Amino acid sequence: MRTEGLKPAESAPTVVSVLIPRSLKTEYAVQPLGVDVPRPRFSWVVEAPGYGATQAAYQVLVASAPELLTPERADVWDSGRVESARTFGIAYDGPAAARTRYHWTVRLWPTDDAADGAGDEGGVWAEPSWFETGLLAEGFGNAQWIGGVTDSAPLLRRAFTVDGTVRRARLYASGLGYADLRLNGSAVSDAVLDPGFTAYDHTVLYGTQDVTALLAAGDNVVGAELGRGFFGLTSVNVWRWHDTPWTADPRLIARLVIEYDDGRVDEVVTDETWRITGGPTLSDSLYLGETYDARRALPGWDAAGFDDSSWAPTQVVEAPRGTLKAQAHEPIRVIETVDPVEVTEVRPGVWIADFGRTVAGWTRLTVTAEAGTTISLTHGETVADGNVVARNVHVDGDRIQRDEYIAAGTGVETWEPRFSYKGFRYVQLEGAPAQLEMRVVNSDVASATTFESSQAPYEQFERAMRRTILSNLHGIPTDTPYFEKNGWTGDAQVGAPTMLATLDLARFFTKWLGDIRDSQADSGQLPVIVPTSGWGFTDLSPATEWPTVYPFLLREMYRWYGDDRLLREHWDSLTRYLAWELGRVEDGLSVSVLGDWLPPGFGDGPAPEDRRLTGTAYLYRALVVAAEIGSLIGEPNDFRKAAAELADGLNRAFLDRDAGCYRSAQDPDYRQTSNAVPLAFGIVPDDMVSRVAAGLAADVEARGFHLNTGCLGVGVLLPVLTKYGYGEVATKVALQRSYPSWGYWFDLGADTMWEKWEDDSRSRNHYFQGTVVQWIFENVAGLRVIDAGGERIVVRPDARDEVDAASIRTETIRGRVTVSWQQTGRVLSLDVQVPVGTTAEVHVPSARASDVDAVPQSFAGSPSYDEGYTVYTVGAGKWSFTSRSAS
Incomplete structure (x- = not known):
């Protein structure tokens, strides 16, 4: 049975339910400040008792105050009753003024006969939420970019007076590269390394802070200390961050808007009236570190009453070329x-x-x-x-x-x-x-998943991968926090499914996809690192397996969050990129210089095999997912035809039908990645699939159940083995303790994933070899999110060797999904929780369908049977299944 093409259940019974909307968000955020999207999108999670509940309709109200959120009084927008099961991506269609807070709520109608009448009042209204717009088209008004020449990190300040009762105050600011913003001696937020890193010649991010509580009657001071970040980096490095199109000394733009109870509005903006001096931070570099001379500290410099007469006036400086936009992704925090x-x-x-x-x-x-x-x-x-x-x-x-x-x-x-x-x-x-304390610092993204298992190494791998991913989230997905801090596209390509399954990255990856678009050359080419100084178009490039993350990540964002707006926004850039890739295909193959990076035994570089094999395979997958994207948004394309031609070219060049494997002239031995990738991507001709899979399993066994994959092959090896009936082989690889293996690392004391399989790994906080966790989630715990923001899921724990129990809990955009199973002898208990809006196909391990009991049977419907699994299709609810013949 192929689960990719599942349709939602049509025969499962439903029950009339009260639908309660909770977890209201705007643009994936709870009560966000500074929304710059003209038509922000709403979402909610539906809670309902019973089984099979579905949403038939919704009504959204938006008002200027929470007490006005009734159908009779809503003074901004009333969607009316909208017949739709959609619970996310609901675009606001009312007025949007700059710097304005809008309150909103929603009520729902269930799918049942009683809810069809026009006079039905629907369900309960959700607890109100709100969003507040940013500057929108209003921009920074009279504020100017300011800076000046100093011998150290600059301190800037501006005194002003508050002469009334403040109703509301907002500070809109961007300090490049980083700004530590202060108001009356206090930090304006707990964000660090802010604003987020971008390609500054295209996009510059600004933050919005509620500073109402920091203002005082009388004298006040707003100030900033500025760091260099990637905007003004001076440390000479091979990626040329010290010599970019935007490289300049630190600078600041700010607009403080103060609204009084009596209706007056005052503004403090950056201009020549600000004062500047060099502070105690003598130097700062993302690579080298910082030097701070406490003897130069100026206590009280950011508070009222400080004498700044010796400070120089600031200078109006050139603005970065990038467009100022509100920062929408999560800030970096301690x-x-x-x-x-x-x-x-x-x-x-x-x-x-x-x-x-x-x-x-x-x-x-x-x-x-x-x-x-x-x-x-x-x-x-x-x-x-x-x-x-x-x-x-x-x-x-x-x-x-x-x-x-x-x-x-x-x-x-x-x-x-x-x-x-x-x-x-x-x-x-x-x-x-001295006393030392470690400060753990990364983008403050929420956890989406928890995992437990009776097999301790699986829990260890999951914790290590989570820590490794978090260590590499600093406004962009980096490769390593120690060496490069670069946004390598190939790392995100192989890691994205595990990353999205582990954390809520809707806002984070939306931002980075914008960075990808900003980094695109006029030719359509994408670099191998994003953002880029200009490095990565010819350096270690072209490398097809790296920037083809663009269509793949867009498709993954749709799989996890159902984000079709994102698909539309990137379609033109995506098609330009793929046209560039197709334009350089030679003899039906895509040329790549990186390939299966860092397999065991081959030093610090690529795998020895012909890298056109993986390059062509990744371009094939990119074209297939781009074709799917085009279909989803109604954009006709010929990408499937181009993909089929690439598959033919790859098979002609590298498939040895007599030997039943893929190989190249450069191979020193059998290469697992060369066979696992075509199997995983659906490139292998139907008549050869079983032979190629058998050969792969045989090679793994011949190596004593060891892998020989680098970063491209490691994430697909175990899923492919499991899919084609070699789950026991996959398990032995996963639990291997000798080199090369994850267990080998952890026996050496690892607590994170490493860059290389060898014990002299340069980086020990590098997620691209840790994608075994995707297999643990999908095959051991058995949860696979199939499509459209979790509209369809498959539960199939098919890698249960050496495991007695496993559980996973995932917060999807539709609500919580849980899968928990435990096996004693041949008796297996499987519990599944399905949220409203999701259809689950549950595969219960069993020798016969008659050996499985479902609770409640009245709502589970009639199962089918498929190769060792009794299969139920169920909707919302908590389900329990017991198999008396699980092998």
Whole structure:
């Protein structure tokens, strides 16, 4: 049975239910400030008792105040009753003024005869929510970009007066590369490394902060300290971030809007009346770290009453070329503070702190030292020869990931950096004894999934992959927080399914897809890193397996969130990119220079096989998903025809029908990726599928159940083996403890996923080899989200060898899905929770359909039987199944 083509159940009975809308969001966010979308989209989750409940209609009200949210009083917009089962992507169709808060609610009608009458009042109204627009077309008004020449990170300030009772105050600001914004001595938010990194010649993000509570009657001060980030990076590096189309010194634009109770509106904007000076942060670099001289600190500089007469007036500076847009994705925050598990004095005056986990972030220092004492903090993921290892051959200089603090000598001093982050587990402290704390820092995205299993390594892998993904979320999906901090497209290509299954990345990936579009060349080509300085169009490029993430990620966003607007917004850029890729096809094949990166035993580069094989396969998949996107949004295209031609070319060039495998002239031996990828992507001719799959399983077994895949093959190997009946082989690979394997890493002390299979892996916080977790979620726990924001799911735990129990809970855009199973002998219990709006096809392991009991049977309907599974199609509700003959 092929689950990809499932249709929602038509015969399952339904029950009249009260539908309760909860978890109201606007543009995927709860009560967002600064929405710049003219027609923001609403969503909600439907709760309902019983079984089989469905939504037949909804009504949305929008008003200027929550007390006006009734059909009779709503003064902004009333959708009326809309006959639709849709619970997300509901576009607001009322007026949208800049800087305005709109309150909204929704009620629902269930699908039943009683709800069809025109006089029916529908269900209960949801607890009201709201969204607040940003600057929209109004922009920054009279505000100008300001800056000035300073010998260190600049401090900027502006005094102003508040002369009444403030009803509301908002600060709209963008400081490049980063801005630590202050108002009356306090931070305006808990965001760090803000605003988000973009291609600044196309897009510049601004933040919106509610600062009402920070204002005081009388004298006030707004200020900012600016860091360099990727906007003004000066550290010379191979990716040329120090020499981009936008590279410039830090600058700020801000607009503070103060609304009084009496109706007056005052504004404080950036202009020449602001004051500027160099502050105590002597240098900051994302790669090298920061130097802070506490003797230069200016206490109270960001508060009223400070004398700034010695400061210089700011200068109006050139604006970045990018368009200012409201930042819609989650900010980066300090997520957790961790004490070291051990601090060792390795030699006199040198200490190494082990924090027991590998993360992205920085160290908070507390020290008492004489004035002028320099305390250095060197961050790294490993220790060798009594030193924390901090090397980066791609960046000039011998100071890598090192912060320096120069003490003021004023007693107990506490400091932490604000304009750089590091990848580390260990910190080497020199200069004076001190207290150290790890600050875990990443994009503050919500968890979507929890997983448990009786097989401890599976839980260990899931926790490690989650930590690794989070460590690489800093406004963009990076490859490693230690070395590059670059948005490698290939890493996201292989990691996206696991990432989306683990975390709520709707806003995060929407932003990064915009970065991809911004990075596109006039020719249609995309680089291998996004954003880019211009590097990656000819450097390690073209590499088809990398930028083909563009259509694949768009399709994945539709699978998880049903986001068809995103598909439409990117269609033109997507088709230009694919036209460029097709234009360079030679002899039916796509040329690629990267291939199956970092397989075991081949050093620090690509796999030895002909990289046209994987390049062509990934272009084939890109064309197939682009054709699906075109069909979804009504855009005719010929991508399926082009995909079929590529499949023919790949099979002619690399399929050895006599041997029953794919191979190239460069192969030193059998290459698992070369066979797993065509199987996974549906390229193998039907008459050869079983032979190719059998050959793959035989090779894995011949290697003692070891893989020989790099980053492209690792994520598809186990799912392919399981799909074609070799689940036991897949399990033995997953639970392998000797090299190369995940178990090998963890026996060496790993707590995250590594870049390489070898024990000398350069990066130890790199998610692209950790995609075994997708197989754990989909095959061990058995949950597969099929399409359209979880409209269809398949429950099929078909990798149960060596496992007695597993459970997964996922928060989809439609609501919570849970799958939990436990097996004792041949008796298997399977519990499934399905949200309203989702249809689940549940495959219960069994020898015969008669051996399975379903509760409640009256709503489960009549099952079918398919190759060892009794199959039920069910709608919303909590279902329990018991099999007496699970093998």
